[in-house]
Amino acid sequence: MSEPSDGLTENDGSRFDRLPATDAEREVAGRASREAVLDFWEERYSIDSTVFADYSFWEKGSRKLWAFRGEVASPIEIESLGITFLRTRQEHWKPTTDAVQRFGRHASRNVLTLPRGAAQRFVAGEDQEIEWDGDWGYLIVAHDLAGEREPLGVGLYLHGELHSQIPKGRRREL
């Protein structure tokens, strides 16, 4: 394994490592910090950091972050720990479907609520033209179910089109 020039090590994809508290405490090149993750949810979706107070954040696989309720010793070599949560490989970070379904109900910003027909197309994995005058990029897509808003997953909004990010295995014809 080559060592990056800044003296930091590279991610070891065979194990879970807890994220450093802040960028200053980073020991692995490019690894997000807990602080940056909390800031992301707060700034992009207005999800308060207290929602994640009982959670620890972990990286396994390059730039693939996991959220686990509780604490275990780091690093840990097991198959999974909590749920996949956030991808930080690209410039724009991308929440997972499972994270949005679990935590998205706390969001008050960049939430696109679809009527039933559009929600059905979204969970079937279809792209569709939608009017939306908020931010572009990764949105929390929701619909109303049993009297309350309920998050469906993540949509990528660009040029008037909403691209469903529901993974193939989770798509349904409803």
Next chain:
Amino acid sequence: MDVLSRYEPLIDDFAAFRAACERRLPSVVRVNEIKATPERARTTLEEEGIDYEPCGWHSGLLRLDTDHPGRTWGAFHGWLHGQEEVSALPALVCDPEPGECVWAACAAPGGKATQLAARADDAGLVVANDRNLGRLSALRFNAERLGVTSMAVTNRDARNYSLAPFDFDEFDRALCDVPCSCEGTIRKNPDALDRWSLGYLDEIADTQAAILRRAIQATRSGGTVVYSTCTFAPEENEAVLDRVLARENCELVAFDCPLDSRPGITEWEGERFDPSVRRAKRIYPHLNDTGGFFCAKLEVGG
């Protein structure tokens, strides 16, 4: 070979047992209370026009009038999980509390392990293990869909399970829902008995006893271990308990069973078992219109 006839001496109304084994199982879902209340899950089914009937013994279990419970909004959102009615029993008997560490020794595909996490309000630690990597991916998929954030998944042989990856050295509770001959799933899988043999029972019973022994060793004194199978065979049920009682520091304890059940049997084909195996429960398909099941509760260091 007519496997089920060997149980005629054990069952009061054998004709009713036979008839139930030939009926198809109702489609049952469990409400995942990590993501939705039973009330909200029921309202959603009503909005979708899907008829349901709550199972009388558990508010979070619903019998659905559809052959496709996966094609519902509730399933998409991870509010509902298809789970055989009787298989919801062992997690209730294990009954972990928030903050406790629980081992699900043979956890895939995850119905019972995710139920354990929900029982502890997704605020304990469920270590969900399975030896089979293919089944493990189903467990992970289900856990994520259900939004279970308090689970750690491992891929080991439960018989010599090591807690080395973790910074604790014993569990508070364990659930051994062991691999078995699956006779009790005959209503779901009509070919469940096609490969049945006495030789298989002997072989699997060794594995079952080894898993249960390891669970008792890995659980703290005073902790709870639940043993369950979906089979009627005493070789895999009372005989396994009898072997383990003789070798490990534990005892069988009584528990309330909300389903109609029969006590464990103390004698089978000339072999006598520890009298405490009567505290285990046998659940036959005709008693509650479910699959067949066996469940025992043990206390460690009793």
